[in-house]
Amino acid sequence: MATLSFSLEPPALFRLHDALVCLTKFNESVSIEAEYDLLRLSALNTAKTAYSSFVLDSDKFFSKYSFSLGSAARAQNADRFSCQLYLKALLSVFKGRAGESRDKDTAVERCDVELHDIPDDPECVVKSYRLTYEPVTVQHAMFDQSRVQNQWRVESKLLREIIDYFSPSAEQLDMYPDGGKAVFTSFTNKITDGKEILKQPLHTSVTLDSKDFDDYLVKDGLHVAISVKDFKAAVIHADSLKTSITARYTRACRPLQLAYGSEGINAEFTLMTRGEVGEDDDDQTASSSKPASQLSARPAAQRVPASGRPSMPPPPTPSARSSARPLPPPPSRSEIISTAASRSAFADLNDSLFVPADDDRQWDEQDYEEEQEDILTWNSKIEAGAYHEGRPRPLTDSYPSFPSETKQPEPDETAIPPTQRISQVRNLGLFD
Numbered sequence: 001m002a003t004l005s006f007s008l009e010p011p012a013l014f015r016l017h018d019a020l021v022c023l024t025k026f027n028e029s030v031s032i033e034a035e036y037d038l039l040r041l042s043a044l045n046t047a048k049t050a051y052s053s054f055v056l057d058s059d060k061f062f063s064k065y066s067f068s069l070g071s072a073a074r075a076q077n078a079d080r081f082s083c084q085l086y087l088k089a090l091l092s093v094f095k096g097r098a099g100e101s102r103d104k105d106t107a108v109e110r111c112d113v114e115l116h117d118i119p120d121d122p123e124c125v126v127k128s129y130r131l132t133y134e135p136v137t138v139q140h141a142m143f144d145q146s147r148v149q150n151q152w153r154v155e156s157k158l159l160r161e162i163i164d165y166f167s168p169s170a171e172q173l174d175m176y177p178d179g180g181k182a183v184f185t186s187f188t189n190k191i192t193d194g195k196e197i198l199k200q201p202l203h204t205s206v207t208l209d210s211k212d213f214d215d216y217l218v219k220d221g222l223h224v225a226i227s228v229k230d231f232k233a234a235v236i237h238a239d240s241l242k243t244s245i246t247a248r249y250t251r252a253c254r255p256l257q258l259a260y261g262s263e264g265i266n267a268e269f270t271l272m273t274r275g276e277v278g279e280d281d282d283d284q285t286a287s288s289s290k291p292a293s294q295l296s297a298r299p300a301a302q303r304v305p306a307s308g309r310p311s312m313p314p315p316p317t318p319s320a321r322s323s324a325r326p327l328p329p330p331p332s333r334s335e336i337i338s339t340a341a342s343r344s345a346f347a348d349l350n351d352s353l354f355v356p357a358d359d360d361r362q363w364d365e366q367d368y369e370e371e372q373e374d375i376l377t378w379n380s381k382i383e384a385g386a387y388h389e390g391r392p393r394p395l396t397d398s399y400p401s402f403p404s405e406t407k408q409p410e411p412d413e414t415a416i417p418p419t420q421r422i423s424q425v426r427n428l429g430l431f432d
Contacts, residue, residue, distance in 0.1 A: 002081035004034045007064040008111040015061075015265060017094045018240050019054045024087050025233040026052050031138040034067050034081045044139055049272035050230045051141035060264030063110075083133040093129050141270035143257045148248045150222065152182070153215040154208075156238035156245045156260065162206040163232050170204065172274070173231050176223040182208045182216065186228055214244060224252050225274040234258045234269045241265065253277055 008016060019041060023030050027043040039062075042053035058065040069078060162184055166173075170186035177183070185205040210216045238245045241262040249256035252275025259268045 001070040002034070003066070003068045003070075004081065005064070005066045005112070005114040006039070006058075006062045008113070009063050010108055010110075012061055012063070012264075013094075013108060013111045015241070015263065016056075017091075018237060019265065019267075020087060020091055020094075022233050022237040023052060023054075024091070025229065026050055028087055029084050030087050030090065031082065031084050031136065032133075033138055035079060036067055039065075042138060042140070044141070050227065051268075051270040052233070053140070053268050055266040055268075057264040057266075062264075082136060082138050084136045084138075085131060085133050089131055141255065143248075143255055143268075143270050145248060145257075147250055149250050150218045150224075151215065151246065151248050152213050152218060153244055153246045154213045156235055156241075156243060158208065158212060159235045159245065160239040162208070163228075163235055165204055165206050166228060166232075167202050167204055170202070170228045172225045173228045174223055174225045174275075177210070177216075177218045177220055178207075180210050182210055182213065182218075184208070215246075219251075222251065223275045224249060224256060226256055226271045230269065230271050231258075234260075234267070237267065249273065251275075251277065 020030065023041065023043040026045045029043070031040075031042045031044075033040040033042070037058045039056040039058065040053060041056070042051070044051050056062065058067075067081070069081065166186040167188070169188055171188045172186070174185040174187065175182070176185075183205055184207075185203055187203045235245065238258075238260045241260070243260050243262040245258055245260045247256060247258055252273055254273060256271045256273045257268060258271065259266075261267065
């Protein structure tokens with residue numbers, strides 16, 4: 001079982017409080033790693049785009065520091081103990097004890113921290129806090145300093161002054177050199193309120209002379225964008241230590257590291273970057289020479305061209321067969337119109353809900369008692385297709401006319417119309 005105990009003087013306690021406040025900008029929990037010669041506090045944001053760590057030296061930062069591992073841990077060749085604490089619960093210990101009024105009689109004189117231990121000889125007033133922790137495997141952001149191509153170092157006080165000009169709604173920070181000067185431009189492309197249609201994204205640029213930097217070696221025209229929130233958190237904490245801050249990066253879309261240290265604290269911030277990648281970048285050239293590019297080309301090299309594979313010739317398509325025969329001359333416009341009219345009439349005849357006229361005469365008996373205006377008739381003057389398919393058809397639908405079975409009398413001959421009523425001819429002596 002691991003045992004950890006250390007003591008903090010008031011100056012170290014205040015610096016520890018500031019470090020914990022800085023870690024709250026990245027995550028709601030803090031990962032604690034205890035080793036024989038140091039104590040590391042780290043946090044990784046949920047999107048895994050920003051990582052922050054504070055390394056506390058056991059000899060310089062603490063007045064007393066003791067760490068030991070149990071026999072079970074030594075059997076597994078373990079050299080550290082790691083756990084995770086909720087930052088809000090941990091900061092509640094410092095509430096009202098790490099303020100600006102540090103010279104009062106009630107100020108903290110010493111802070112003793114022990115893991116799984118209770119003090120036996122209390123002095124004055126002792127207040128104990130019971131905090132729960134969770135054993136975890138801490139994730140670290142890897143940064144290869146051997147591949148760094150761009151680097152600058154400046155006093156944190158200068159950076160603290162320029163971040164006051166940035167808008168509170170700014171999201172990204174673009175850093176690039178311009179004519180012997182370093183330009184820091186904060187910008188945002190998101191409109192928080194949908195009603196603000198006329199509101200344009202705000203860009204704020206602050207320029208520093210390269211002579212104000214302790215060291216400034218950056219490639220001309222290189223733009224690197226990082227999160228303004230993460231940059232502010234690092235600068236504000238570095239300014240509280242009154243130390244210089246160093247930035248190291250290779251190019252856009254590669255990690256950027258902000259590092260500083262003072263009075264036994266070594267802080268590192270590894271941030272994700274954005275920007276355009278040039279074609280002449282060394283990383284892109286190196287990646288193109290990796291064997292992975294050859295692997296992507298192997299499937300293409302194993303393909304056999306279609307002309308080299310033995311295969312049966314495909315059967316001729318109907319279009320190819322028809323192209324071999326001579327085509328007849330195109331029909332005239334009158335033939336097309338007559339053909340379309342006959343097809344529409346035939347379709348109307350088959351799709352109609354009425355019985356054709358010849359069947360009507362064959363099976364239906366004429367009703368002489370019915371009025372003439374109530375007799376169903378067929379109107380052959382209506383052209384086929386005159387009504388839309390979606391509209392209801394009238395009672396007088398269009399069908400081809402059929403010849404009458406009885407011969408119609410001539411106008412000069414005297415005859416009885418077939419629709420004349422019997423009551424009209426009863427007095428003529430024919431049916432008496």
